[in-house]
Amino acid sequence: MRVIHLAVDLREAPRNLIHAEVYLPVQPGPTATFTTPVWIQELHAPAGPAARVAGLRFFSEDRVLRWQRDPINNAEYHVDIPAGVDTVLVVFDAVITWKVTRRMVRLGWEHVLIYPAHRDLEKTAVRAAVTVPRSWGVATALENLGRPVVSYTPDGEGKRLLYHTTSVLRLADSPVLTGLHLAEYPLTADGRHILCVAADTEDSAVVPQETLDKISRMVAQTLAVFGLGHYEIFRFLLALSDYGEGYFYGGYEHHDSFEAGMPRDGLADSVVLDDKGYLVAHEFIHSWCGKFRRPAGHAPRNFATPLDGRLMWVYEGLSSYYEGVVAVRSGIMSRETYLAKLGKKVAWLQGQTGRLWRSLEDTGTGASLSWMAGGSTWANWLRGTRDYYFEGVLLWLDVDALIRSKSGGKRSLDDFTRDFFGQGKRAGSRVVPYTLDDIVEALDRVFPHDWRALFESKVLDVSPEVNLDGIERAGYRFQYEGEPGVGRDTDNATKEAIWNSVGIMVAEGGQLQDVRRGGPADMAKLAPRQTIARVGGSPYSLGALASEISSKRQTDDDGRIRLTVTQEDDGWDVEIDYRDGLRYPRVERRDSAVDMFQSILAPEKVCMMQ
Template identity: 25%
Template structure:
């Protein structure tokens, strides 16, 4: 009797101590993207149990309002009797309890958001990110969970989680592991391989022009590169999930898996394939950077609110920076392909007026609320682009000042060794690592390049590693209005007007429809319509705004038919070539016969 009372008291104080949280998903009407979810919570003596569906999912710093797909919510006690409940905010259901009881929650989920990589069900598969399907309670968040799927007989289910007794059931240590371990179930292609004593899987849903043998060959190369930066691997098993889709694209990192989506016909060409495999490299790096260590504003995840932090440029931008390095070091891509990729990044930066307005610190903190479109391009930047280039600038600075002995890789190695989860890292932690590595205080550098809009001189920076940013020979000058347009039938509609440029100063803006330049009709191509002019010419532009014909004058500026490219400096010194080798891990192209 005493033991029973003691257990009862302990259960009341710690209601989640003795049982798992059990989830089940039944695919009921796949053609209508519907499934039924049941959640069994252990006994609790609380006055009420709040159950929540995340408002966003990890890897996408944006409120997605995932609760909008929930219908037919019900709550029952351990005898199957209905419990009273009320919805208290956008993502929280409060279940009222009169006495200690187990609680079962049932509801329907509408899952037709493939591109968000949170939930999707159709007649060929289901992609299950727990954020979009499975409610949780803070009271039981740390408890073990199981997931059981009721799916068509021919379907295969794959996840980074371990199986729990059957091929369609899985188990995880807690809800945080569940939410970071998506499940791909359906009619899919499945491959396994082993590298370095670790197990890997490649599962592909959808038909496309991909070459599975090439994918497997390069993934085997990629997964050997972890020790280029870190001392060990944070997993024993890793799953690459690939969707060959009818349009959705993107990717998301998870604890020991990733989901990569590409249009089904965007795998075949070398350019498309490199885009795929570099995405795989990006998500692979995230297994350390974000999933093993991450900024303190993301620790622990608050699934129902924005998780602000000033270091998202390290979480995402540094990951983007390292992906090309692993591709080159593993032999998946060539140095020429790397130069082409880096050229695109640099030119995007130079053509983004927002780079002079918003710092990496600001764009990191504002990632949750940043706009898209023309205003963003003119007044903002993004964590991927700026973070990548700031990472490069810091990397080359470290290499140059240490004669190639210290690099940005050492910073991330230290972040992994010193700030593994469950703790996060701060700005001061990163600065401390930099000082410990170099003996130098990076506060002034940080203020100039991270807390302020970065002013990167690419001519000086690239020269240090034996490269040059130059205009291709034979490039021709063009007249420009400093704007971009798309054909919208008979007229061209402005889609981007560069802040401070010719069109901007003349008062033109996005959505204006260009009718004529100097009273001559503008055709389907804005550049072609400007071929008879030269920089410095003053022209009259007729355009339609709010269905009314208007006119303005502007002075054309100079542009070129070919953008600048990063190429090898044929006169690179031994010191520059040595720094290139320390930077990229391969010989400078001048030394390659």
């Protein structure tokens, strides 16, 4: 088998440029077709790099080869191949913007991959090398294949790491984290779980022992829930920076690693960890739920086949349910924060008016449409992809609570996940797809119930009402209150309370990002892209708007909230008919009800020999 050779230079990545050179074997013939990736599994969308490829040239020795982009499949390139040529050199720059700072880079290989089109990428071999500044550290799951060969550039300023040959699929599933301040921390005694941290400063790369202990417990609790880990060594690739942009602060799942971004103090500050540490659990869980086992439509052997987004409420929804459960069980998140976040999810879902016309399943089936949806304008009416995360939490809480209550506490959703995702033995990098039938059959093995009917009513059918059955079965209730919880009086909480009340999402300066369809502000004909200039006769401020809404609560006057609104060169007065004040979500214990969260959030007995 002939091998693709890929060389990537990251030394100018802080300038948003990655330089790539690729040697591609070709067959005899007048034309060869190459492609960059199109469908990216962890993004559930056709988010490939074709639009960010610059300076693309094809060479045979010193000769520049003629190429044409395919007019239909724009990620494909048809290249004229001279007689006798068996290798083509491809040179290009990848323009990147959101996984890089001046002191660190998160390289997803999909940004720099080009390969023969229409191939089984599991059977297409590649050997990759990456060049970084000499003083930078590097971490990647490619090290599971063996130590890289290290050399230095002629000027002595760069360090080149040449990794072992693997498949294109495996390479794409093995991102690189590199940075000036990079540290590694073993999380388990067997050395199979390693936290790799790149940070803005040397000090911020130091992870407190208390945090390491929590993450170690998270590993143990995840293994207890999902069974054997289907990897040799798992690397947690975490970038800690206050200089990231956009999607920098998200996470991206892979089979034996994940890469994610958090604020600089994300691991050092217990308050930030309590709020955002669930991300570490979520991406680790994906090694089982999303990588080893994934929906059948999410398991193609190339990056050209469109992804089937059905069952995202399992892939992302189940992972989102357990991110909070595992975070609490391990001490990363407090029980109070868990319940507060649960309440915010319910409030968010109640504000998604698109649930009047769009099923939960459809938010996954149409997940790729969110890339074309146009930001926040009427986003609630469109009902986007966040719903299969958030509503998935409520769905699987419902399933868990139902199993626990019907079985008298003898069985739980943990029994399903251990059976379905653990399978009693390590499966390596193999992918085992599943269907809805497989989910139903596995749940029936844990506890017989009409699971298909539950999923049809809660997932497949349009369901205008948010599913509160799990919360109520767990002995709690959801409600709105007029004041924020203790320690939660923040600008973000105020903005959310305004959304939950009059139905406007306010940005800086009073600009309206979204208006809840059918809500009080919609009835007053407010719309996204308008700006609130004055509140009750005073200049706009977030505090003034919140006070105005609160002051009209159950008043004896006409109770109308008076605003002056502008758009383009126009300005006009608006009256919103609303008298219920600010609404802060709360999940609270019901008197005399059994507190099922005591058992749901209680740590599992663990054995780290997994």
